[in-house]
Amino acid sequence: MRCEIIAVGTELLMGQIVNTNGAEIARELAGLGVGVYYQTMVGDNGERLAEVFSIALKRADLVILCGGLGPTNDDLTRETVAHVLGLPLEQNEFWVEKLHEFFGRFGRPVIPSNLRQAMLPQGAKLLPNDRGTAPGIYLEHGQNIIVLLPGPPGELLPMFRAQVLPLLRERLAQEDNLAVLQSKILRISGLGESVVAERLKDVLEKQHNPTIAPLARGGLEVHLRLTARAASPAEAARLLEEKAEEIRCILGDYIYGEDAEGLEYSVARLLWQKKLTIAVAESCSGGLLSHRLTAVPGSSLYLMAGLVTYSNEAKIDLLGVDPQLIARHGAVSREVALQMATGARRTGKAHIGMGITGIAGPDGGTAEKPVGLTYIALAADGREYCRELNFWGSRGEIKERAAQTALHLLRLFLLGKLS
Numbered sequence: 001m002r003c004e005i006i007a008v009g010t011e012l013l014m015g016q017i018v019n020t021n022g023a024e025i026a027r028e029l030a031g032l033g034v035g036v037y038y039q040t041m042v043g044d045n046g047e048r049l050a051e052v053f054s055i056a057l058k059r060a061d062l063v064i065l066c067g068g069l070g071p072t073n074d075d076l077t078r079e080t081v082a083h084v085l086g087l088p089l090e091q092n093e094f095w096v097e098k099l100h101e102f103f104g105r106f107g108r109p110v111i112p113s114n115l116r117q118a119m120l121p122q123g124a125k126l127l128p129n130d131r132g133t134a135p136g137i138y139l140e141h142g143q144n145i146i147v148l149l150p151g152p153p154g155e156l157l158p159m160f161r162a163q164v165l166p167l168l169r170e171r172l173a174q175e176d177n178l179a180v181l182q183s184k185i186l187r188i189s190g191l192g193e194s195v196v197a198e199r200l201k202d203v204l205e206k207q208h209n210p211t212i213a214p215l216a217r218g219g220l221e222v223h224l225r226l227t228a229r230a231a232s233p234a235e236a237a238r239l240l241e242e243k244a245e246e247i248r249c250i251l252g253d254y255i256y257g258e259d260a261e262g263l264e265y266s267v268a269r270l271l272w273q274k275k276l277t278i279a280v281a282e283s284c285s286g287g288l289l290s291h292r293l294t295a296v297p298g299s300s301l302y303l304m305a306g307l308v309t310y311s312n313e314a315k316i317d318l319l320g321v322d323p324q325l326i327a328r329h330g331a332v333s334r335e336v337a338l339q340m341a342t343g344a345r346r347t348g349k350a351h352i353g354m355g356i357t358g359i360a361g362p363d364g365g366t367a368e369k370p371v372g373l374t375y376i377a378l379a380a381d382g383r384e385y386c387r388e389l390n391f392w393g394s395r396g397e398i399k400e401r402a403a404q405t406a407l408h409l410l411r412l413f414l415l416g417k418l419s
Helices: 021-030 046-059 077-085 093-104 112-118 153-175 193-199 201-205 233-254 263-274 288-294 312-319 323-329 334-348 395-414
Strands: 002-008 035-042 062-066 089-091 119-121 125-127 136-141 144-149 180-189 211-217 221-230 255-258 278-282 303-308 352-358 373-380 383-390
Touching (some): 002 021, 002 046, 021 062, 046 077, 077 119, 077 136, 077 144, 093 112, 112 119, 125 153, 180 233, 180 395, 193 211, 193 221, 193 233, 201 211, 201 233, 255 263, 263 288, 288 303, 303 312, 303 334, 312 323, 323 334, 334 352, 334 373
Parallel strands (some): 002 035, 278 303
Antiparallel strands (some): 089 119, 136 144, 180 221, 180 255, 352 373, 373 383
16 A cells, blocks of 8 residues: 655745654554655645645555644645545534534634534545544545544544554455564664675665665664564564574674664663773763763763863863873874873773864864864773774764764773774
8 A cells, every 4th residue: 555645734834843744654654564655745725735635646545634624714625635536525413513512611602614624525434533623534535545634743643543543454454464564773883884785785685575775874873774564563573583683694793773772772781781880071072972871861870970171271180181292292182082081081980981082173174183083082991992083074963973983982892892
């Protein structure tokens, strides 16, 4: 079953509100094995809505329209849908009664504009709205299923989950024995998208079910979205795990986690398991590494201190960096990064210390030390490591890449793979 979602509302086109309904509906439909092929936004204009809806009927089996079911003159969805389908609108007496009950609680009469919300295309099923005055509409017409939903997410999502999904599930069960679509995300750090694609060349070329889609995330992380189609959730999960294990055998420790958990969660688990603590000193990353480490609940068990030592004076006074070292090599140098790491470890009384120093830009770079040059150091129990990196992008992107790389290096160290 192919689906198109049409979001109706001029406020969407003007950027006054963000269309979150489409993402939520698509996510729910994926669990039924329904593919969303198109998402369209159109303003409160009957002619343009009719055009978009007519196109959707030709290229999708399921058309879901969100919004435009209110009582005002610019709420045109139900009238436009009925017009395009050539169906008359009929008053639903059940909803007329509900409207009287709703407004009666506030001592208000039902005015004619409100009664528009009780009009349904002939043959449609009414979807009661427990949170508002606009009911949803479910209609099977020819080869198409058409669903109309109110725009506010607080009304739309409960209605969609409680009423529309069961109707679609019942319909799919009659037609298709592969009615479950499930996905798993494998998260990769330390390899670029092109390298991942090269290492998985044979797997990608032979993919069928599950399918595999590489997704780059800011140049320092790659996600692999595995999607399996099956007759049951258990069968889909089995197919996904088999394919994930095949990929793990190829990429090994570069895969740090699955689904929604970021790299900081993987690092946190390793610190907990090994009963180790860490303190960090940051210059160019401005506290982003500390922020990532504290995003995990229970981080007080492993993060002893996070210091943003932006100035040379702070590096000297708080971390004990040798001022002569700064004068000789500059604040952005391997030598200073290592002393920042050892100083953070000492100050925080931690097992591990990390130091980050660099040039985030957009100014401050030179031919010898360009914008993006960053040193990330780690010190622990007599062992010291330092990486020189050259990041790219805006100031914010360089800061984020520095924090992401620091987490990646910390994870490798905790796995005994940092050299």
